Amino acid sequence: MNPEQIITEALDNYESLLISYAWEITGDMESAKDAVQETFLRLSRQNLSDLQPRLRPWLYVVCRNCALDSVRKVVKFSADSVEDHDRASEDPSPDERAMATEEGRRIWDMVAGLPLQQREIVKLKFEAGLSYKEMAEILKTSVSTIGVQLHEAMETLRSRWNRETTQVA
Amino acid sequence: MKMDPRITAYAVGELHGRERDLFETELSASSALQDEVNSMTKLADMLSASPKSAERFHPEEKDRLLAQCIGNLKSRTRAKTTTICSVFDLELSEQIVKAWLALAAGIVAFAGLAVIMHQSGPFKWTNFPPLRSTSQEPPATIASGDTMQQVAQEMRINTLSAPLVTTRSAVTTSSERVSFTEGWVEGSSRCMSSAQSTPSSVSLNSESYAPIRETDFVTAKENPLSTFSIDVDTASYSNVRRHLEEERTPPADAIRTEELINYFRYDYPQPSGENAFSVNLEMNRAPWNPEHKLVRIGIKGRELPAEDRGPANLVFLIDVSGSMSSPDKLPLLQRSLSALVENLSDADRVAIVTYAGSSGLVLESTQGKAKREILDAIANLRSGGSTNGSGGIQLAYETARQNFLKGGNNRVILCTDGDFNVGVTDQGGLQKLIETERESGVFLSVLGFGTGNLKDSTMETLANKGNGNYAYIDSISEGRKVLVEQMGSTLFTIAKDVKIQVEFNPARVAGYRLIGYENRLLAKEDFNNDKIDAGEIGAGHTVTALYEIIPAGQTVQGSSSVDPLKYQQPEPKAVTASNEILTVKVRYKAPAGEKSSLIEIPLAASEIPSADKASEDFRFAAAVAAFGMKLRGSPHVGEIQWAEIQDIARGALGKDAGSYRAEFLTLIEKAKTLQKEAKQN
Numbered sequence: 001m002n003p004e005q006i007i008t009e010a011l012d013n014y015e016s017l018l019i020s021y022a023w024e025i026t027g028d029m030e031s032a033k034d035a036v037q038e039t040f041l042r043l044s045r046q047n048l049s050d051l052q053p054r055l056r057p058w059l060y061v062v063c064r065n066c067a068l069d070s071v072r073k074v075v076k077f078s079a080d081s082v083e084d085h086d087r088a089s090e091d092p093s094p095d096e097r098a099m100a101t102e103e104g105r106r107i108w109d110m111v112a113g114l115p116l117q118q119r120e121i122v123k124l125k126f127e128a129g130l131s132y133k134e135m136a137e138i139l140k141t142s143v144s145t146i147g148v149q150l151h152e153a154m155e156t157l158r159s160r161w162n163r164e165t166t167q168v169a
Numbered sequence: 170m171k172m173d174p175r176i177t178a179y180a181v182g183e184l185h186g187r188e189r190d191l192f193e194t195e196l197s198a199s200s201a202l203q204d205e206v207n208s209m210t211k212l213a214d215m216l217s218a219s220p221k222s223a224e225r226f227h228p229e230e231k232d233r234l235l236a237q238c239i240g241n242l243k244s245r246t247r248a249k250t251t252t253i254c255s256v257f258d259l260e261l262s263e264q265i266v267k268a269w270l271a272l273a274a275g276i277v278a279f280a281g282l283a284v285i286m287h288q289s290g291p292f293k294w295t296n297f298p299p300l301r302s303t304s305q306e307p308p309a310t311i312a313s314g315d316t317m318q319q320v321a322q323e324m325r326i327n328t329l330s331a332p333l334v335t336t337r338s339a340v341t342t343s344s345e346r347v348s349f350t351e352g353w354v355e356g357s358s359r360c361m362s363s364a365q366s367t368p369s370s371v372s373l374n375s376e377s378y379a380p381i382r383e384t385d386f387v388t389a390k391e392n393p394l395s396t397f398s399i400d401v402d403t404a405s406y407s408n409v410r411r412h413l414e415e416e417r418t419p420p421a422d423a424i425r426t427e428e429l430i431n432y433f434r435y436d437y438p439q440p441s442g443e444n445a446f447s448v449n450l451e452m453n454r455a456p457w458n459p460e461h462k463l464v465r466i467g468i469k470g471r472e473l474p475a476e477d478r479g480p481a482n483l484v485f486l487i488d489v490s491g492s493m494s495s496p497d498k499l500p501l502l503q504r505s506l507s508a509l510v511e512n513l514s515d516a517d518r519v520a521i522v523t524y525a526g527s528s529g530l531v532l533e534s535t536q537g538k539a540k541r542e543i544l545d546a547i548a549n550l551r552s553g554g555s556t557n558g559s560g561g562i563q564l565a566y567e568t569a570r571q572n573f574l575k576g577g578n579n580r581v582i583l584c585t586d587g588d589f590n591v592g593v594t595d596q597g598g599l600q601k602l603i604e605t606e607r608e609s610g611v612f613l614s615v616l617g618f619g620t621g622n623l624k625d626s627t628m629e630t631l632a633n634k635g636n637g638n639y640a641y642i643d644s645i646s647e648g649r650k651v652l653v654e655q656m657g658s659t660l661f662t663i664a665k666d667v668k669i670q671v672e673f674n675p676a677r678v679a680g681y682r683l684i685g686y687e688n689r690l691l692a693k694e695d696f697n698n699d700k701i702d703a704g705e706i707g708a709g710h711t712v713t714a715l716y717e718i719i720p721a722g723q724t725v726q727g728s729s730s731v732d733p734l735k736y737q738q739p740e741p742k743a744v745t746a747s748n749e750i751l752t753v754k755v756r757y758k759a760p761a762g763e764k765s766s767l768i769e770i771p772l773a774a775s776e777i778p779s780a781d782k783a784s785e786d787f788r789f790a791a792a793v794a795a796f797g798m799k800l801r802g803s804p805h806v807g808e809i810q811w812a813e814i815q816d817i818a819r820g821a822l823g824k825d826a827g828s829y830r831a832e833f834l835t836l837i838e839k840a841k842t843l844q845k846e847a848k849q850n
Contacts, residue, residue, distance in 0.1 A: 003242050004242060005237055007238050007239065008235065008244065009229065011234070011235060011238075015225050015226060015231070016223055016224055016225055019224045019225070019226075020224060023224070029224070031781075033226060033230075036226075037226075037234055040234055040238055041234075041237060041238060041241065043238070044237070044238035044239070044241035044242050045241055045531075065791045103215065104215065104458070105211075106216065107216060108213055108216075111216075118491075122216065125181060125216075125355075126213070126216035127542075129217070132181065132183045134179070147174040147177065147178050147183070148174045150174070150177050150178075150181075151172070151173070151174035151176065151177035151178070152172075154177045154180075154209055154212055154216075155172075156214070157212060158208060158209070158212055161212070
């Protein structure tokens with residue numbers, strides 16, 4: 001594949017996934033899209049044939065950095081901190097339209113209530129389908145930390161889900 | 170519950186190799202842990218199944234971005250290459266080293282665990298509550314045309330076997346145990362309502378088994394020939410195991426002794442020369458009767474290295490009806506299939522057809538190298554609806570034919586818990602269809618799942634008609650065994666219509682009986698008749714048959730004798746002087762062949778080792794045979810005690826890769842306890 005094809009294909013394949021991921025970090029669609037734009041612009045300045053085998057983790061690392069950059073800029077004007085950036089649950093989620101099933105929407109609503117790092121990991125695992133190893137690379141941490149954090153997130157989700165389902169019943 | 174990240178890691182497929190094996194050993198010991206894994210898997214499945222975000226750039230926005238990127242590409246020169254890339258490399262490699270160090274530390278920790286957990290045997294998934302068994306099954310789900318007969322048979326079985334769940338409190342307990350699971354599963358109301366159902370409906374277990382009549386001793390003088398088709402199925406073993414683990418004695422008709430014996434691997438030598446398989450004979454004392462001998466016929470199919478296997482063209486025909494939602498069915502199937510996909514080679518092809526409310530092609534025939542695509546399709550399988558997909562099986566066969574691989578393994582694999590209204594409603598029609606398709610080179614295998622509704626006999630028949638095999642999958646380790654470890658043999662046939670005929674020498678043998686294979690017996694004329702269908706053998710597969718022999722000079726008790734003829738004198742038969750005890754003849758065809766070949770092997774008296782020299786494989790097979798016969802209450806097994814059977818098996822564990830033989834010891838223990846309790850009551 002020539003570099004042009006690599007970029008075109010990457011944009012097609014990762015556009016939605018990266019926007020969704022960046023949006024998780026920025027909490028606002030506009031800056032999420034900006035971060036993804038910036039990611040692809042940076043990509044176009046790379047030696048693509050060298051980069052291609054590691055394209056996926058590369059995209060996520062850079063996208064994450066860009067998204068965090070934009071949050072840092074925002075922080076100057078608001079009280080929100082990066083780590084504690086939690087979307088109010090009544091905000092209509094951008095995913096909402098796409099969520100075909102009620103069940104799927106409910107569980108992802110619960111994901112939105114998790115701490116940022118756990119949210120990211122859940123997204124990277126179940127939306128992007130990344131492995132623990134890839135996630136460790138992207139989040140600059142160890143595989144075992146990923147394992148612990150994802151497990152913590154899953155435990156929280158499970159107990160919340162159980163509570164809600166029993167209440168409904 | 171203590172924090173154990175391995176639960177999540179296991180649920181999302183991030184435990185590998187040894188770490189995973191150790192965890193599974195631990196799982197087998199703890200039902201609480203199994204419940205944990207279960208619920209985590211459901212959660213993981215739900216998260217990955219939810220539709221993904223579809224947020225995209227505005228088309229104009231995207232075009233502009235792409236144009237800008239391409240502009241950058243063109244203006245980019247080598248001199249301008251930024252250092253981001255190499256910095257990234259450094260960061261990555263550092264992370265990888267860290268990750269590996271952490272992993273290595275983990276492995277050391279688990280190795281310690283292994284020593285502790287070693288005793289608890291391999292992981293099994295069988296202690297799931299039998300959800301299905303508590304729900305009332307309308308007779309309409311019976312696929313067979315002859316409904317009355319089946320119902321009658323089922324009722325008979327129900328009186329034979331202990332009821333699955335007898336009290337209301339027991340039902341409540343089982344639904345409490347899955348309280349978490351219920352929230353996830355479609356049709357969960359079924360589980361809830363079953364708790365309120367009356368005890369009378371509880372006993373309506375619709376598992377059905379064809380009756381088995383054990384063969385009696387016959388005299389070698391009157392019946393010198395014994396003919397049967399080989400059977401490579403192993404489903405009966407996992408089914409028996411499931412019953413015993415639920416602390417129920419399996420119905421006698423569910424115990425097919427030859428399938429118990431064939432469940433285990435035996436270390437027979439590879440065939441030499443051009444032969445498709447080797448035939449290995451051994452004779453020694455019968456453990457349950459010191460006066461009798463046992464002759465073992467052990468057949469081993471030629472092993473095909475993965476690269477010599479023809480490519481596989483597999484079409485999975487999957488039942489996704491509501492009844493498949495319990496954890497021991499569809500979720501288990503998904504895991505087993507995923508394990509298979511990991512082992513596909515690039516040239517293999519996989520397609521998935523589902524049937525329930527409607528049938529459909531979920532995954533078009535896809536090359537093995539597109540693993541991700543196949544795995545996604547498997548992960549997205551959901552159960553719901555009733556089993557009535559018209560044309561499911563035709564669609565599956567059509568897909569298999571369209572992607573036919575010449576010289577390859579073309580196969581439809583039916584995965585179900587027993588409701589296979591796959592479009593052809595009467596069983597006769599279904600059999601005919603399967604037989605017709607067999608001629609086109611597409612074979613059929615059947616994988617059975619779950620409890621309470623298993624149409625054991627029908628599944629076995631269908632697989633036999635389709636030149637395939639039938640396996641019952643009750644745990645992820647069983648799924649791995651059938652679909653991964655034995656992929657060569659389960660899925661790659663090296664010889665078909667394999668028949669065995671044994672001629673006994675009346676000068677040496679007074680009487681004999683074949684152990685098991687009751688529904689595989691053939692007329693002696695069928696042996697040389699190439700039109701008669703028989704069993705298939707897969708690459709590397711072993712098939713074992715045992716004859717119990719009464720040596721010459723003893724009387725043959727229980728053989729059905731006929732009165733002497735009134736108008737004819739029996740011709741005095743000339744018995745050739747020979748030191749041979751018997752001769753085994755094996756007929757088989759190449760997978761695509763129409764003419765059979767013959768292998769002939771005699772067993773000479775001089776080849777018999779002394780009683781203490783019986784091979785491990787021989788002793789183990791004898792123990793399994795004794796177990797099967799005793800469990801089904803056979804009159805032929807004499808007074809042998811469970812403890813004796815256990816001792817023989819324990820002394821013959823051999824290498825036991827996969828610990829299957831060790832697990833067998835625990836089954837004997839369970840059978841022993843059950844029968845003791847039964848006697849006390």
